Amino acid sequence: MQTKSRRQLVAGNWKMNGDKALVEQMQKHLNAANLENMDVVICPPFPYFSLFNSAVKLGSQNISQFDSGAHTGEVSVSMLKEFDCEYVILGHSERRADNFESDELVASKVEQVLKAELTPILCVGEPESVRENGTLFDYIAAQLDAVLGRVGVSQFSNIVLAYEPIWAIGTGKTASPAQAQEVHAFIRAHLAKQDDNIAANIVILYGGSVKGNNAQELFSQADVDGGLIGGASLNPEDFLSICQAANQ
Numbered sequence: 001m002q003t004k005s006r007r008q009l010v011a012g013n014w015k016m017n018g019d020k021a022l023v024e025q026m027q028k029h030l031n032a033a034n035l036e037n038m039d040v041v042i043c044p045p046f047p048y049f050s051l052f053n054s055a056v057k058l059g060s061q062n063i064s065q066f067d068s069g070a071h072t073g074e075v076s077v078s079m080l081k082e083f084d085c086e087y088v089i090l091g092h093s094e095r096r097a098d099n100f101e102s103d104e105l106v107a108s109k110v111e112q113v114l115k116a117e118l119t120p121i122l123c124v125g126e127p128e129s130v131r132e133n134g135t136l137f138d139y140i141a142a143q144l145d146a147v148l149g150r151v152g153v154s155q156f157s158n159i160v161l162a163y164e165p166i167w168a169i170g171t172g173k174t175a176s177p178a179q180a181q182e183v184h185a186f187i188r189a190h191l192a193k194q195d196d197n198i199a200a201n202i203v204i205l206y207g208g209s210v211k212g213n214n215a216q217e218l219f220s221q222a223d224v225d226g227g228l229i230g231g232a233s234l235n236p237e238d239f240l241s242i243c244q245a246a247n248q
């Protein structure tokens, strides 16, 4: 794989999975590995945050758009900061579907995370029907524009993007490296209309059924800078082999 100027990143999204034993096994594997040329982030469910040690970067799977107060069931960015959380996944298709998170709500959460100086991992991605009806790029552009309109392009220097085609999440139906590259290049070109430098430097992850046996080829694409990993992040060996594919 050609060496990229952007630092590669792999984030594991455990979703509502895992237990204390997995925290322990994952830390053992990651602490023993030599992954110094990249960033590795684990996004566990909230109860497990305090069980991780400092060798692992932590990310949250969600955050409240509010600072504090009467919002039952929510967790604030300031609470996350107390547990050394550095990243927050926002706009994941499961939250858009299960919790009716609109582009506007996602944009307000991105703003909240940036205000606290944490890094949003902003997910965009299309359902299969959109890819089939030929409106893929309009769909992705609209998701990006909602956030661009709210925080401005300059803030994208503090954002990580993840392209996650919904039809590839948890299905075993990975986007081909060419399909991933095409959308990543589109995202970079869309941002370049407003700022060339930010477009060239932003880290864009691919997510959707990444496994140990397809990570290398996906990550070798010019505009793919690592991955957002769901299912395979629950298996320390698989997750480590995906990280190793990005650690160039």
Ligand code: PEP
Binding pocket: 013, 164, 168, 169, 170, 171, 172, 207, 208, 209, 210, 228, 229, 230, 231, 232
């Ligand atoms: C995800 O949940 O963000 C994801 C990409 O899941 P999976 O790797 O299981 O497709």
